[in-house]
Amino acid sequence: MDPVEQTPTSRSDYAVLSLTYVALLGGLAESVRRRPGAVIEVPAGEYLPLTLATFAVSKLVVSEKVETWMRSPFVEETPAGRRPKGRRLRYAVGELLTCTRCLGAWSALALVGLRMHAPRPARALTGVLAVSAGNDFLHSGFDLLCRQANRAAE
Helix, strand or coil: CCCHHHCCCCHHHHHHHHHHHHHHHHHHHHHHHHCCCCCCCCCHHHHHHHHHHHHHHHHHHHHCHHHHHHHCCCEEEECCEEEECCCHHHHHHHHHCCCHHHHHHHHHHHHHHHHHHCHHHHHHHHHHHHHHHHHHHHHHHHHHHHHHHHHHHC
């Protein structure tokens, strides 16, 4: 990743994104605190499915063709790869939408927030996304085994 000085952004652009994230995080904490009967703690057994769901969402948004509509205002996609477009905040959002780790934090916030406010639908959504992530891992493992077998056969 290029230093801020080598991008068409400023530290204030990243501050806007960081403050937005912190505001959403604080809003989630406050909304749970004020809501009687809200699920304040996520059971330990749900961390793995939530982790897998977060992986699936961030990979889907950052990498998959079906989500180009979401990335297109912020990301230029060419056969050579993806890169943020524009300048300032638009460029910073483009960087966010090309980084699975970065977007993972936002995805986790959304999924955990949903889990705290609507546990049953959140568990269903998390289950679907976790199984999708498992599918990704299995396909990646299968592809790796096939490539290794093909190399060994040559």
